[in-house]
Amino acid sequence: MTASADHSVKIWDLGTKSLLTTFQFPESISLLAWDVTERFFFAFSSTGSIYQINLFRQKPRFGGHAMQAIGGLGANDVVRIDEEYLQAQKKRLIQVGQVVSSATISLSSTWLLVGTVDGQIHIYDIPSHQLLRSISTHKGFSISHLQTMMKPPDLSGHVSIDFRVGASADLKDTIPVKPVVPFQRTRDAKAREAHEVLVLLKNKTAPPPDFCGFYESEDFLKEHAFFVQPVSTNNSSSSATNTASLQSRVQDLEYEVEQLRVQLGKAKGVNDAMWDTVVQRFVDQGRSNGGTSSEAEDPEDSKRNRKRGRTGN
DSSP states (O other), X not given: OEEOTTSEEXXXXXXXXXXXXXXXXXXXXXXXXXXTTSXXXXXXXXXXXXXXXXXXXXXXXXXXXXXXXXXXXXXXXXEEOOHHHXXXXXXXXXXXXXXXXXXXXXXXXXXXXXXXXXXXXXXXXTTXXXXXXXXXXXXXXXXXXXXXXXXXXXXXXXXXXXXXXTGGGOGGGBOOOOOOOOOHHHHOHHHHHHHOOOOOOOOOOSOOGGGOTTSOHHHHHHHHHHHSSOTTOXXXXXXXXXXXXXXXXXXXXXXXXXXXXXXXXXHHHHHHHHHHHHHHHHHHHHHHHHHHHHHTOOHHHHXXXXXXXXXXX
């Protein structure tokens, strides 16, 4: 499942590498969360709206109801998520009011955990969309990842590892509750100051301007117009659009090359100044050392050197 800047969410078949269904939303989708049983998925917009899209619906059949899959007809199958669709799905929309940075569904597919860029964690009941709890202990930090796990049996206190009849009534067969104690370094102030490492990650979940990412607004509109144009559009209009897009790219590249030339000139000037300074310093030192050694040469040492040379020969 992929989300694009053109407000679409696509479901692909990994086996055949083919497109199954396209869902067209009224706004850009920045995050997705899929149910483990593939019954529904949540689409998160950059404005804080959460869409629940059911992949199955009830269909009357032989006086009863049967389940029918939504989509799956290929590249031409487009499901538009508009107001009429939301009304038919009993208004499957959740408003968070903040930019969503991460989300996950619990293992039992009953809770939806939503993390925001402001450090809030909201827990929603999926069947009723009711807000069950909000956690604000991480306020001021962006929630970049959420994950749920099964509760260990040693934290329950009433779970028995023995499945014999009447074993739950026996205190010896009951797993005792183990308290969760803090780490040693959090209790000792000196150890905490010595070992505390704070790492701030760059916030990459903030919504880009105009939902265009690295695109400029004008380039994004041109690209969007090219991809969503009808099939019957003549080739002349498409070629003109491609030419305009290429010209815009060429202008951007020429500007970048000019900036690189300016930076290269500055770097070369600094390098030349450093080279002249270092070389001149070494030349001056060599001259001073050479003059001192020639003047301090002892005649007796030169005689000994010549005598050693004759002995070696």
